[in-house]
Amino acid sequence: MKEKEQFNVNNKQPHRDIPMWLLQNDDYLPQKDRERYLSKTLLGILGRLIHFRQQMQIQTESFFSVTFKLIYVFLLIFSIALAHTITFLLLLLAGLLAYICLLDGRQILSLLKPAIGAMVFTFIIIVPAIFLQGTIVMLLPFKVFLSTLLVAALSRSTPFYLITKALGGLHVPSVFIMSLDLTINYIVLLGNTAIDLLQALKLRSVGRNTGKYESMGNVLGMTFLKSQEYAKQTHAAMLCRGFTGEYHVVQQHHWQKKYIIYTMAIMLLLVLFIHIEGY
Amino acid sequence: MHIPDNYLSPSTCAVFTAAMLPVWYYSIRKIKMELPKDKIPLIGVGAAFSFLLMMFNLPIPGGTTAHAVGGTLIALLLGPYAACIAISVALFIQALVFGDGGILSFAANCFNMAFVLPFAGYYTFRFIRNLFSSSAGEKIAILLGAYVGINMAAFVAAIEFGVQPLLFTNSAGQALYSPYPLAVAIPAMLLPHLLIAGIAEAVFTLAIYEFIAKVSPGLIQDNKKQKLNPIFALLIVLIIASPLGLLASGTAWGEWGADEIAADASLGTALGYIPAKIANGFSYDALLPDYTMAGMSDVMGYILSAVIGAALLIIVFKIIGTFVSERKRTV
Amino acid sequence: MMNSLIKLLKVQYEYEDIKALTDISLNIAEGEFVLLSGPNGAGKSTLFKLLNGLIFPTGGEYFFADEKITADKLKDIVFAKKFHKRIGYVFQNPDMQLFNHTVYDEIAFGPRQMGLSEIEIKNRVEQLLTFLDIEHLSQRAPYHLSGGEKKKTAIAAVLSLNPDILMMDEPVNGLDEKSRDWIEQFIMDFSKAGKTLLIASHDKAWQLMPGVRVVNFTSEHTIIE
Numbered sequence: 146m147k148e149k150e151q152f153n154v155n156n157k158q159p160h161r162d163i164p165m166w167l168l169q170n171d172d173y174l175p176q177k178d179r180e181r182y183l184s185k186t187l188l189g190i191l192g193r194l195i196h197f198r199q200q201m202q203i204q205t206e207s208f209f210s211v212t213f214k215l216i217y218v219f220l221l222i223f224s225i226a227l228a229h230t231i232t233f234l235l236l237l238l239a240g241l242l243a244y245i246c247l248l249d250g251r252q253i254l255s256l257l258k259p260a261i262g263a264m265v266f267t268f269i270i271i272v273p274a275i276f277l278q279g280t281i282v283m284l285l286p287f288k289v290f291l292s293t294l295l296v297a298a299l300s301r302s303t304p305f306y307l308i309t310k311a312l313g314g315l316h317v318p319s320v321f322i323m324s325l326d327l328t329i330n331y332i333v334l335l336g337n338t339a340i341d342l343l344q345a346l347k348l349r350s351v352g353r354n355t356g357k358y359e360s361m362g363n364v365l366g367m368t369f370l371k372s373q374e375y376a377k378q379t380h381a382a383m384l385c386r387g388f389t390g391e392y393h394v395v396q397q398h399h400w401q402k403k404y405i406i407y408t409m410a411i412m413l414l415l416v417l418f419i420h421i422e423g424y
Numbered sequence: 425m426h427i428p429d430n431y432l433s434p435s436t437c438a439v440f441t442a443a444m445l446p447v448w449y450y451s452i453r454k455i456k457m458e459l460p461k462d463k464i465p466l467i468g469v470g471a472a473f474s475f476l477l478m479m480f481n482l483p484i485p486g487g488t489t490a491h492a493v494g495g496t497l498i499a500l501l502l503g504p505y506a507a508c509i510a511i512s513v514a515l516f517i518q519a520l521v522f523g524d525g526g527i528l529s530f531a532a533n534c535f536n537m538a539f540v541l542p543f544a545g546y547y548t549f550r551f552i553r554n555l556f557s558s559s560a561g562e563k564i565a566i567l568l569g570a571y572v573g574i575n576m577a578a579f580v581a582a583i584e585f586g587v588q589p590l591l592f593t594n595s596a597g598q599a600l601y602s603p604y605p606l607a608v609a610i611p612a613m614l615l616p617h618l619l620i621a622g623i624a625e626a627v628f629t630l631a632i633y634e635f636i637a638k639v640s641p642g643l644i645q646d647n648k649k650q651k652l653n654p655i656f657a658l659l660i661v662l663i664i665a666s667p668l669g670l671l672a673s674g675t676a677w678g679e680w681g682a683d684e685i686a687a688d689a690s691l692g693t694a695l696g697y698i699p700a701k702i703a704n705g706f707s708y709d710a711l712l713p714d715y716t717m718a719g720m721s722d723v724m725g726y727i728l729s730a731v732i733g734a735a736l737l738i739i740v741f742k743i744i745g746t747f748v749s750e751r752k753r754t755v
Numbered sequence: 756m757m758n759s760l761i762k763l764l765k766v767q768y769e770y771e772d773i774k775a776l777t778d779i780s781l782n783i784a785e786g787e788f789v790l791l792s793g794p795n796g797a798g799k800s801t802l803f804k805l806l807n808g809l810i811f812p813t814g815g816e817y818f819f820a821d822e823k824i825t826a827d828k829l830k831d832i833v834f835a836k837k838f839h840k841r842i843g844y845v846f847q848n849p850d851m852q853l854f855n856h857t858v859y860d861e862i863a864f865g866p867r868q869m870g871l872s873e874i875e876i877k878n879r880v881e882q883l884l885t886f887l888d889i890e891h892l893s894q895r896a897p898y899h900l901s902g903g904e905k906k907k908t909a910i911a912a913v914l915s916l917n918p919d920i921l922m923m924d925e926p927v928n929g930l931d932e933k934s935r936d937w938i939e940q941f942i943m944d945f946s947k948a949g950k951t952l953l954i955a956s957h958d959k960a961w962q963l964m965p966g967v968r969v970v971n972f973t974s975e976h977t978i979i980e
Contacts, residue, residue: 336476360854
């Protein structure tokens with residue numbers, strides 16, 4: 146009952162009068178303006194954020210350890226770069242296609258999109274060179290396709306925090322790894338901030354914006370200021386939990402039988418490469 | 425400007441990795457010594473920020489959009505060493521998660537965008553601001569710093585591309601990696617950066633910097649500690665300028681004929697050629713039978729083709745499946 | 756009967772297989788004061804995004820002023836801008852809504868785009884500054900204001916568009932008592948003046964406000980009146 150009273154009494158803070166124009170409806174017809182930069186940016190950030198969100202939900206159980214996957218992908222990319230003949234590349238293509246055809250359609254699409262994009266881009270760049278150099282340069286788009294597909298497959302099968310952990314095991318400096326961990330978290334956090342601000346900008350972009358650069362700069366400036374705040378808070382939180390400036394990545398290595406299989410997989414790759422490429 | 429794998433030879437990538445290791449080491453040491461501890465998380469945040477920045481599309485007069493890298497901006501805000509690590513981290517994530525830029529060429533990309541860009545931008549800014557200390561002078565210094573930074577990076581990337589056909593060819597003299605000589609690579613890389621991306625970077629850097637200077641000036645004054653180290657700046661200029669020597673000695677790629685013709689082919693008219701050449705040139709179906717015979721036995725080729733064919737079929741149907749189920753969902 | 760401004764017909768929304776809104780039908784007429792109440796996570800914020808055309812129903816239909824709102828229709832920029840102009844949406848977190856150098860610029864942002872003359876803009880901004888009791892903040896940066904001041908700035912920035920309906924998501928969350936009282940009073944005055952309002956709040960006390968129509972959001976992501 147107390148609340149009811151509170152609302153019936155109308156003299157707590159006498160309000161000033163509502164401006165007259167607020168009580169009438171505007172008859173407003175907007176001017177045309179370019180908006181593509183805004184919607185493109187919004188979509189771009191949204192797409193990547195969704196990717197990160199999915200990335201964090203990846204199933205982690207796998208026979209192959211992340212460190213092994215990382216090394217193997219690196220070796221494969223290295224051999225792709227060194228390959229002179231198409232045979233080896235076709236062999237890899239067959240293996241990769243066989244692997245991804247086990248995935249479900251949406252995953253396949255998310256792997257093929259960047260790979261085909263990179264290949265087409267390379268192809269367009271390379272076209273004039275065919276006149277100069279003949280068809281050997283045609284290997285290039287194919288190689289780019291394979292490398293991109295490999296990296297995409299790695300990132301779709303391994304959550305990022307495991308990759309940073311594996312890097313720690315490979316003795317990458319701790320500042321770098323800490324920055325990586327923080328970056329991943331903050332991309333999502335700052336991404337959400339940026340999206341909110343961009344949406345606010347969009348909702349109030351009701352006519353012709355003569356200062357588009359300025360508005361975009363403001364949104365990003367604001368995002369940066371927020372990032373400062375977040376960083377300060379993170380640091381405070383880290384201090385409270387005993388952070389002294391060193392960041393340790395815990396990594397344990399025990400001999401496991403599956404390492405034999407890892408070694409065999411690497412040997413197989415090397416033997417095939419050397420045999421086919423004729424070194 | 426993200427160089428994918430296979431455009432640069434593995435040995436070029438190794439050279440850049442060797443070049444970047446001390447840079448990273450020195451930057452990390454510099455950060456540990458000079459950056460207050462409470463600012464260490466800022467590197468990760470700076471990386472996240474630069475990652476996002478590359479997704480912001482700026483409207484360019486004429487209806488197109490371009491995005492910035494933000495290297496100079498981060499260098500202005502956090503110092504060039506922190507910028508170096510921050511952008512390296514951002515590039516690493518782009519390479520590993522999004523296939524933007526290669527794994528082998530990671531160090532080369534870092535050299536261009538995480539080293540050359542922020543340092544060139546930062547020291548250009550300092551140099552000009554020391555000449556004209558007015559507020560207009562500062563604005564010009566920011567614009568020019570950002571502009572010089574990104575164009576320097578593009579220029580260095582162009583050189584990396586351009587030296588590939590000079591150094592790596594097969595016995596027939598055909599390029600193994602990026603096929604374009606310097607005379608083509610430099611204008612092809614630099615023109616879009618000079619005309620579009622550079623302007624976007626400059627305008628963006630100034631806009632964000634001004635916003636922060638107006639709203640939270642304390643942030644920017646904090647970073648005034650760093651001194652311009654002339655020897656270091658000179659060193660960078662020398663490093664960047666050294667490939668110019670290659671340019672001047674110009675006979676090696678003279679055999680590709682008039683520079684203008686080659687440059688034209690790679691830029692404006694490229695699209696005009698494609699349709700005619702696709703017909704009898706490279707096509708995916710034609711490639712398989714041609715090449716499978718060359719390197720391996722018939723049985724092997726047959727099996728390989730079968731695996732690829734079958735896998736492709738499954739993939740196609742699975743992709744069609746996603747479209748069908750998505751349509752059902754929206755109805 | 757007053758004209759219907761917002762009409763939702765069995766609206767559903769789901770993303771990544773998670774249901775955020777189920778089977779929502781709602782009618783808001785001009786001049787109504789509707790209070791959405793319900794627990795956190797029931798879908799209030801999602802509903803606001805949908806009403807503002809930031810996301811689109813995955814089932815059902817949404818009409819604004821008898822015009823069906825779809826993704827395709829909002830691709831027409833002139834239509835989209837007019838639509839956004841007619842809805843004023845005050846975010847739950849004003850930090851995420853303010854992006855200009857000064858409070859003055861923040862409020863003038865909308866009117867400037869509408870092509871009003873500088874005198875008219877100045878007029879609007881100054882009246883709003885007075886109305887919301889923030890004249891003294893005019894040249895301050897919104898970033899450094901207190902929570903209550905930010906909220907008032909965000910309200911002024913939205914009101915300067917003179918929207919047909921004002922939507923506020925948890926308008927008093929995280930504010931001190933003085934600011935809460937002020938906002939409550941403002942909402943009542945605004946409703947009394949005949950403006951259309953849609954407010955989300957889990958504060959039970961608000962359901963006793965005069966003239967309010969309470970709509971309950973359930974944890975099943977739907978609404979009951």
